[in-house]
Amino acid sequence: MSDSTPTATPDRPEALPAQSPPVDPVVTGAVGKGPAHGPGGTGRLSWWRGDGGEGARRNLGLIGVLVVLILIGVATRPDLYGDSGWVWNNILTILKLASVVGVVTVGMTFVIIGGGIDLSVGAIVAIAGVWCTTLATQSYGAGGMIFTALVVGLCVGLVNGLLVSYGKLVPFIATLAMMVAARGLAAEISDKQTQVSDNATINGIASTDLLGIPLLVYILVAVVAAGWVLLNRTTFGRRTVAVGGNPEAARLAGIDVRRHTVLLYALSGLCCGIAAIMLTAQATSAQAAMANLYELDAIAAAIIGGTLLSGGRGTIVGSLLGVVIFSTITNLFAINGLSTEAQNMVKGGIIVAAVLVQQFQFRSLTQFLGRNRLTTG
Structure with missing residues (x-):
C-alpha cells in the first residue's frame, strides 16, 4: 500500500489539515499595514488611526494650536480683534512675516528629510542679498539682480552638498563652516556697510498687492506648492525619503545617494536665493548681518511641522x-x-516640546498602558 495524504471525511475530522483563521481585511487595515479600505467608513477610520493618517493628525493639531493662539489674542486684545478691518490686515502682516522664513524652510525641510542639516541658510541669504545689491549687479537691472541672487544661493548650496557628499564631512560641521565663511565674505563684499537697493522693480516686490494680497504671499504659496509637488508626486521626493530613512538601502536600490544629497543642498541654496530677493525688497537694502538666526527659525518650523531630525x-x-x-x-x-526675550523663551519651549512629541508618540503611550494592563493582570 502506498503512502497517501489522509482524506478529510465526515467520519475522520482529525484528518483535516491545520488552517489559519481567516484574515479580516478591515482588521488588517486597522493597524496600518494594509491598504484595506472598504466601501464603508471603517477603512477610512483605520487609515486615520494608522501610519498613513499621522501627517493629517499632526497638521490638524497644528491648526488647533493656531486657533488657541488666536483665542489668546482675542482674550488679551479684544479692542483690536473687535475690528474686522484690523483682523484682516493683521492676517496679511503675519503671512508677510512668514513669507521669507517660509521659503527658506521649504529648502530646509528637504535637507532634513534627506538626513542632513543646513546651518548656513541665513548666511546664504545674506551673501546672496549683498551680492545682488552691489553697484555692478544693479547696473544690469532687476533681471540681473534676481539672476545673481539665485545663482549665488545655488552655488553655495552646491558647495555644501559637495562637502557633505564627496568630502564626507558631517553636515553640521560643513554647514557651520559655510555659515561663518559666507558671513565673512558678505561683510568683505559690502565693506561692512549697508547696500541700498535703487531698483524700483525689486523694491516693489514687497509693496505690490494683487487682489488685496501681498505679492510676497503669492511667492510663498508658489514655492510651497512647488515643494509639495516635488516631495509627494515625483521620483525626486521618493528618493529623498528613501535616502533619509536608510541611505544604505537606498544605495542598494540603485539610488546615487551622494549625487542626490548634493541636489538637496543645492535646492536649499536656491530657496535661500529666492528669500534673499524677498528680504532685500522688504528692507530696500542688504547687509552682511541680514537673515540672522534664520537657520534656527527654519529648523524649528520644520520640526514643529513633523519633520524628523533623523530624516526619512x-x-x-x-x-x-x-x-x-x-x-x-x-x-x-x-x-x-x-x-523679545520672553518670545524666544516660548519658542525654545515649543521646540523642546515638539522634539519630545516626536520621541514619545501617542502609540507608545498606548502600548505602555497595554503592557501595564497585561502585567497587572
Whole structure:
C-alpha cells in the first residue's frame, strides 16, 4: 500500500489539515499595514488611526494650536480683534512675516528629510542679498539682480552638498563652516556697510498687492506648492525619503545617494536665493548681518511641522504651518508689548516640546498602558 495524504471525511475530522483563521481585511487595515479600505467608513477610520493618517493628525493639531493662539489674542486684545478691518490686515502682516522664513524652510525641510542639516541658510541669504545689491549687479537691472541672487544661493548650496557628499564631512560641521565663511565674505563684499537697493522693480516686490494680497504671499504659496509637488508626486521626493530613512538601502536600490544629497543642498541654496530677493525688497537694502538666526527659525518650523531630525519623514504643509505658528507668536507678543526675550523663551519651549512629541508618540503611550494592563493582570 502506498503512502497517501489522509482524506478529510465526515467520519475522520482529525484528518483535516491545520488552517489559519481567516484574515479580516478591515482588521488588517486597522493597524496600518494594509491598504484595506472598504466601501464603508471603517477603512477610512483605520487609515486615520494608522501610519498613513499621522501627517493629517499632526497638521490638524497644528491648526488647533493656531486657533488657541488666536483665542489668546482675542482674550488679551479684544479692542483690536473687535475690528474686522484690523483682523484682516493683521492676517496679511503675519503671512508677510512668514513669507521669507517660509521659503527658506521649504529648502530646509528637504535637507532634513534627506538626513542632513543646513546651518548656513541665513548666511546664504545674506551673501546672496549683498551680492545682488552691489553697484555692478544693479547696473544690469532687476533681471540681473534676481539672476545673481539665485545663482549665488545655488552655488553655495552646491558647495555644501559637495562637502557633505564627496568630502564626507558631517553636515553640521560643513554647514557651520559655510555659515561663518559666507558671513565673512558678505561683510568683505559690502565693506561692512549697508547696500541700498535703487531698483524700483525689486523694491516693489514687497509693496505690490494683487487682489488685496501681498505679492510676497503669492511667492510663498508658489514655492510651497512647488515643494509639495516635488516631495509627494515625483521620483525626486521618493528618493529623498528613501535616502533619509536608510541611505544604505537606498544605495542598494540603485539610488546615487551622494549625487542626490548634493541636489538637496543645492535646492536649499536656491530657496535661500529666492528669500534673499524677498528680504532685500522688504528692507530696500542688504547687509552682511541680514537673515540672522534664520537657520534656527527654519529648523524649528520644520520640526514643529513633523519633520524628523533623523530624516526619512516630513511634510511641506506641516513645515508651513510651523512657520505660521512662529509668526503668529511673534505677532501676538508684539501687539501685547511683550519683550523679545520672553518670545524666544516660548519658542525654545515649543521646540523642546515638539522634539519630545516626536520621541514619545501617542502609540507608545498606548502600548505602555497595554503592557501595564497585561502585567497587572
